[in-house]
Amino acid sequence: MASSCILLLSGGLDSATCLLIARREGLEVHALSFDYGQRHAIELECAREIARRYGAASHRIARLDLAAPSASVLTDPNQAVPRDALGDTSIPATYVPARNTVFLAHALAWAEAIGARDLMLGANALDYSGYPDCRPEFLEAFERMANLATKAGVEGERFRVRAPLLALSKAQIVSLGAELGLDFSITTSCYDPSDDGRPCGACDSCLLRGKGFREAGIADPRSGVRP
Amino acid sequence: MASSCILLLSGGLDSATCLLIARREGLEVHALSFDYGQRHAIELECAREIARRYGAASHRIARLDLAAPSASVLTDPNQAVPRDALGDTSIPATYVPARNTVFLAHALAWAEAIGARDLMLGANALDYSGYPDCRPEFLEAFERMANLATKAGVEGERFRVRAPLLALSKAQIVSLGAELGLDFSITTSCYDPSDDGRPCGACDSCLLRGKGFREAGIADPRSGVRP
Numbered sequence: 409m410a411s412s413c414i415l416l417l418s419g420g421l422d423s424a425t426c427l428l429i430a431r432r433e434g435l436e437v438h439a440l441s442f443d444y445g446q447r448h449a450i451e452l453e454c455a456r457e458i459a460r461r462y463g464a465a466s467h468r469i470a471r472l473d474l475a476a477p478s479a480s481v482l483t484d485p486n487q488a489v490p491r492d493a494l495g496d497t498s499i500p501a502t503y504v505p506a507r508n509t510v511f512l513a514h515a516l517a518w519a520e521a522i523g524a525r526d527l528m529l530g531a532n533a534l535d536y537s538g539y540p541d542c543r544p545e546f547l548e549a550f551e552r553m554a555n556l557a558t559k560a561g562v563e564g565e566r567f568r569v570r571a572p573l574l575a576l577s578k579a580q581i582v583s584l585g586a587e588l589g590l591d592f593s594i595t596t597s598c599y600d601p602s603d604d605g606r607p608c609g610a611c612d613s614c615l616l617r618g619k620g621f622r623e624a625g626i627a628d629p630r631s632g633v634r635p
Numbered sequence: 636m637a638s639s640c641i642l643l644l645s646g647g648l649d650s651a652t653c654l655l656i657a658r659r660e661g662l663e664v665h666a667l668s669f670d671y672g673q674r675h676a677i678e679l680e681c682a683r684e685i686a687r688r689y690g691a692a693s694h695r696i697a698r699l700d701l702a703a704p705s706a707s708v709l710t711d712p713n714q715a716v717p718r719d720a721l722g723d724t725s726i727p728a729t730y731v732p733a734r735n736t737v738f739l740a741h742a743l744a745w746a747e748a749i750g751a752r753d754l755m756l757g758a759n760a761l762d763y764s765g766y767p768d769c770r771p772e773f774l775e776a777f778e779r780m781a782n783l784a785t786k787a788g789v790e791g792e793r794f795r796v797r798a799p800l801l802a803l804s805k806a807q808i809v810s811l812g813a814e815l816g817l818d819f820s821i822t823t824s825c826y827d828p829s830d831d832g833r834p835c836g837a838c839d840s841c842l843l844r845g846k847g848f849r850e851a852g853i854a855d856p857r858s859g860v861r862p
Contacts (some may be wrong), residue, residue, distance in 0.1 A: 505747035506743040506747055509740045510743075540789045556767065561683065
């Protein structure tokens, strides 16, 4: 039996690239997405298409009842998504309290239930290090906790939290995605897309994506950004 | 403003005792229960009543879409709950993969959103140490992870995972609950209650509760067990 992993799949290009990395390694990939009231529901449509296109063994979209949606601009329709804030070094307004902790906890539960040992996510700490739960020290602490939390861990199996893009620049991720054959047109990165799913072009995530494509010298079929 | 805590409230006597401990300390208590398809839904009715009776500032019941309900007898109606298995030293069949990790992750998200710093739960490692996610080493690892995961943690606030019953015997918990004025009749412990909520008297949890009451020399109004 192939080794398997749980992949946090957001619909963005980072987690899509992770899916291709995992498939190249021969892992059986169980993709996990969350419907947590995010304003960019186009993410979930992209996640579905990415999972289907790149051979995920299964794909779950778990409905999450996050406790306080008003705590982040990503889940509160009454707050505006900041624009042109990429240089800001504080924790972004798009931070969702403990989001990666909650996502990874669910991934761990699923992993233990089906015998998967790798928890993979597209976290990146280089280009956009404002999120505390994308830092290597957090991921290491989660892995350590996971191996104490679980029956599998106690019995000597090891869960691994894998963030293969952690130290890559966005340009490097774009290049890697291209090398692995990723169709970028089915990935979305925008925090504030239009109703029909088109990227705004001005939020942090659009700016970062645009910069990545330009530096990689690759055209982005989704945004129309050209190198 | 009173300091506040998020309390994992199951409807059992342990977490009910924790609520009274937190209230005695003057904490504002936000109780969090989960509807995760557990077979003993009477738990949630008890949790509601306990929260109301003992002055929780708020009570949320979050619907959780656990990934693989068949992984535990507590969530799979096709598996029988083991009886008279209390002496068994292996991890019990009632173990739900990563349950406390998922519960605490949600508690952390809510805590950060409302400015609470204490995450309290009724975990106990003495009488019933079969669950990996009730051990002090797990709770410490979760706390450490939580302070790396969050904006509040990065900014120097400290989350604390508090399990005030961790080292108490069930008899000591019963005595403490009685001392704090807990009405045991509105708490439930059974893993396999009848449709009208009556305890089976034979599952691990009933046996342990009965032993606790007997050793404490207190009658249990719910089960009818007398010292």
